[in-house]
Amino acid sequence: MNTAYYHLPGLFEFYELYRMFVPLFREHREYFYDWCEIGSIYGAPADCLWGGGRVGFGDSDPQEVLAWMEEYGISARLTFSNSLLREEHLADRRCNGLCALLEESRCVQNGVIVHSDLLLDYLRKTYPGLYLVSSTTKVLTEFEQFHREVQREEFRYIVPDFRLNQALEQWMGFPQNEKDKVEFLCNECCWFGCPDRKLCYEAVSRKSLGEPGAEHRCAAPGSEGGYRFSKAMKNPGFIGIDDIRNTYLPMGYSHFKIEGRSLGSALILEFLLYYMTKPEYQLTVREEIYLDNMLDLF
Structure with missing residues (x-):
């Protein structure tokens, strides 16, 4: 069976959780599925100008975090997906400093998640590593629109909108070199029929830039309840472990993104248990994490 590479949320937000989980994952592989690995951990410190998707809340020291990632040989990704950047924003010292820090890694290549073509061109020129x-x-x-994105040479990976996840007949038609670039978003809870998803992301981008604008209020059915993993599992775009093992891996797809930067560490742990941990060891792993006195899960 091919290997599933998970791209996990909360590089800075959930650093303390990963400090407990990753050594356990490496030292007790018998607890975990042998067909999965950690592909990367992504995120952004709080208040990054280039931030987008979800506003970062992480306050862990970037140098400490990235040194730890390098020690374990895990790729770090900055979530710099702000869609409203202008030329004057490219000089931001903090974001440039983080990119320079990531590029210094000698044992693993790090990356940046981007939306803006302006930022894309700047990063390619300034941080080619x-x-x-x-x-x-x-x-x-639109599937053809996404396919054109896959064919862009600038990107190593492309994350499709979750509403394309189940277009299996079309996914089967990709050549392997294109399949290797697709990174499916597995556990989205957003309403499948939401017409305002792009507006929601733009509101986050404005907030990161400190610009005025109306707060986006989700009007989707059931949105007042917030994120529920049980609800995400019923989403038509949901990709579960059986889908990964029995459908996507056999088709030649290997990359799967888990969302959750704005959620609590206790819920992130549930994702790690569901997607990576054998059922008979989930209680063992949960106890190892929860009984560590250095970690407060919420």
Whole structure:
């Protein structure tokens, strides 16, 4: 069976959780599915000008986080998917400093998730050692439109809108070199019929830039309840472990993104248990994490 590479949320937001989980994953592989690996961990510190998708809340020290990632040989990704950037924003010292820090890694290549072509061109010129990921915040819901994105040489990976996940007949038609670039978003909870997804992301981009604008209020059915993994599992675009093992891996797809940067670490742990941990060891892993006195899950 091919290997599924998971791209996990909360590089800075859930650093303390990953400090507990990753050593457990490496030292007790018998607890976890042998067909999965960690492909990357993505995120952004709080208040990054180039941030998008979800506003970052992480306050962990970037140098400490990235040194730890390098120690474990895991790729780090910055979520710089702001869709409203202008030329004057490219000089931001903090975001440039983070990119320079990622590019310094010698044992693993790091990347940046982008929306703006302006930022894309700047990063390619200024930080050529970083790979680039096309963000799902582009909301490319037409399959041919997404296919054109896959064919762009600038990107190593492209994350489709979750509403394309189940277009299996079309996914089967990709050549392998294109399949290798697709990174499916698995656990989206957003209403499948939502017409405002792009507006929601733009509101986040404005907030990151500190610009005025109306707060986006989700009007989707059931949105007042917030994220529920049980609800996400009923979404027509949901990709579960049986789908990964029995459908996507046999088709030649290997990359799967787990969302959740704005969620609590306790819920992120549930994702790690569901997607990576054998059922008979889930309680063992949960206890190892929860009983660690250095970690507060919420």
